[in-house]
Amino acid sequence: MCGTLSERNGGGCAETASWKCRPFFQWRGGNKREMMIRIGEIAYANSAPIFAALRRMGLADPYEFIPGEPAELNRMLYAGEIDLAPCSSFEYGLHPANYFLIPDLSISSDHEVESVLLISRLPIEDLHGKMILLSPASASSNALIRILLEKRYQAGCAYRFPEEGPHRSGFEANARIMIGNPALKVYLGKNRSRPGYVYDLSLLWRDFTGLPFVFALWIIRREAVLREKEEIARLVQSLYRARGFAESHFHEMAGEFEKALEIPAEDLVRYWESISFDLNEEKIKSLKSYFDYAEELGLIPKSPPLVFFIGA
Incomplete structure (x- = not known):
């Protein structure tokens, strides 16, 4: 597996051709500032293209990346150990007053998700x-x-x-x-x-x-926005750019990641093409339905309004 939680590397990777110049399971240093934005990174194939694109495009250097499974990232986000992440949709439903959502970003599936x-x-x-x-x-x-x-x-x-x-x-x-x-x-x-x-x-x-399902939302802690609104606004734009870049480079990425993930490249491409990384009106409708059902079953206190981050 590429990278461990204890590894730290600095410097950019814009000049290298490898998608794995910064393995997507790896902690990252970069150019340190007094308060670096900490981004949670799902250590699964479903989010690998976005993070790989950030690194390949040279957009990752100002940030620290902290990997974990979805439940770990939920806990870290709630505890303030990270500032934003693609976290479980359910986490937003539990603690909506703590968070903003990044518009038009998610990990969703219109039909089969396979994972x-x-x-x-x-x-x-x-x-x-x-x-x-x-x-x-x-x-x-x-x-x-x-x-x-x-x-x-x-x-x-x-x-x-x-x-x-x-x-x-x-x-x-x-x-x-x-x-x-x-x-x-x-x-x-x-x-x-x-x-x-x-x-x-x-x-x-x-x-x-009759709706797609939204497994993860890109969620920001509100206190991080108060502290670093302009930098987070720049990061959001970088995420949009990374999504577009990733969606046009699935085949190249799959060739790089198939060994680390132990999944054939052709299966990775098909899998990534089955995932949606946007958050359109149909997905928002699905998300509201999911929260309504969760409230009915007593899984969350109340179906929350969706409050989105508005950049600087």
């Missing part, structure tokens, strides 16, 4: 009253499966997180949530122990609502 799965021993229609293992790495997906099972299938399931450590009970659930690169490999059939029933949560949501 957020329900893996079940039984058909989903037969999960009534059964135990579902949630993912410790994801908040949006955990809420989504509860919405789907309770609102679409009226399943009355029980939910818990997997136990950790040497004293695990060994209890096995009937179904579990899997996300990220491991889920993508299962979906692609790389894991030969693939179970009998694999459901794509984005596709289930589309079938239920």
